[in-house]
Amino acid sequence: MLRLLNIEIHKLKHNRASRVLIFIYFVLLTSIALIAAIKFDIGPVKFHLADQGIFNFPYIWHFNTYIASILKFFLLLVIVSMMANEYSNKTLKQNLIDGLSKKEFVLSKFYTVILLALISTIFVFFVSLILGYSYSDFTEFSIITTDLEYLIAFFVKLVAFFSFGLFLGILVKRSAFAVGAMLVWAMIEGFAKGMLYWKFDTMVANVMQFFPLEAMSNLIKEPFTRLSAVKTVAKQVGEDLSKDFSVQPKDIAIVLVWTAIFIYLSYVLLKKRDL
């Protein structure tokens, strides 16, 4: 496993485009901290976002993983191009001739996906921890360690999303088209969702939860309506925003199944193809 990872890291670290994208990604992750600096100071209205409770433990786990997962598109570019470039440079063929099996090839990419997702998760963990200690109203250990499952959900979400990218990279063999295919798929899901809502009002969520992108976004629900400030406003206009924000094991299971499907399909596709 380390050998496969080593091979893939060798390919990534000498590629300037990948290095730059990965660097930008982590800079952006760190810049979540900049949200803390958002301050409006207009005469009598004083608004400091960090004071609104978004950095309170344990809410910060939810908020930061949600924001951080928006940035996953940067790494998607790296993943898709590391796959598609093997086709355009024909190095996939050379790798196989040099003695890598097709299974090892897919695994080496998958391990890299896991590694990148893991590093992102650890990174988000530390950024949140530092932000939390600086701004949170509560810093008791028991409160800090609640809701850590958002980090697990974040990790699972990234792995699944990148596996999808990997699969599309193998399927269409061109980075730009693979990213395009991802967008087209997102549109298909959106269209399906719209059609379902139009035809049947109820039960839609029950069906949609099985679509890959929908399942991934279900993992970490939007955190904004959970903020007490937002809730108060909502209550004033007569809306009840209380819903279950926790990470559902069922959602994790669906996403893990999709990950397995994507990786397996990548392997089958590679095995069936003549290079």
Add this chain to the structure above:
Amino acid sequence: METILSLKNLHKKFGGIHAVNDLSFDIQKGNVYGILGPNGSGKSTTLGIILNVVNKTSGSFSWYDGNLTTHQALKKVGAIIERPNFYPYMTAIQNLELVCKIKGIPFDKISEKLKVVNLYERRNSKFSTFSLGMKQRLAIASALLNDPEILILDEPTNGLDPQGIHEIRVLIKEIAQTGTTILLASHLLDEVEKVCSHVVVIRNGIKLYSGTVDEMVASHGLFELKTDSDTEKLMELLTKFEGISAIKTEDDKIIATLNKPVSASEINSYLFQNGIILSHLVKRKPSLEQQFLTLTNKN
């Protein structure tokens, strides 16, 4: 003798095209094999199949009498396919390091092999800055990294200038002298004739000949004859002569193929006695090229 690779009734179909048709042959350790065939005859496809990048339709092949899986065997193989494929953004050394990692071997041979192919001075240049000849030489260096037991070369001189062709050929000969088994696919006959000890000839995916190069060119030779007088009569006389198996006309000359040893003076005196005076008489051994053309035009 140890069999390194054995192909049995291998077939490959691309849609309606039968690219490899019932191909069987064995590769023995220590020999230099040439796979000859016109363009599109299935050479590269065959190599693709044994190198695990093309899926066979039916039949089988085995490495080392089936003692190793293809994937294990490929680590003992050095192979170059039509075009050198490397990561353009990596330097020569970085590319070779990657190959070492894939094959699971240490890096210490890299400098040595780069010197063998004369690329040591350019070791830190990116692959994308290399000329085709340099890329091809880097491919050879990469194929030699593991000191392979068998070297598989697919059209190694394709697209090179005369100097590059010469360099690669010298290199192949040097490698062959070290006792490395070589499998060389080519449509360049003199290349095969100069380097190989054995030859497999295929056309349209069908094996036409397999054996040693010597056997293939071995024959009792042929006569080129010409007369200024009666060509019809000359042909008739030649047909009657015992020891001549086939007669054909090529340009204005008559080519008579022998099936037993006949000297030039024998045939000359026979024809003279029968009233034919020759203006041209040459006895020749056929070249590999002629044998190849005979083989591929028949059938």
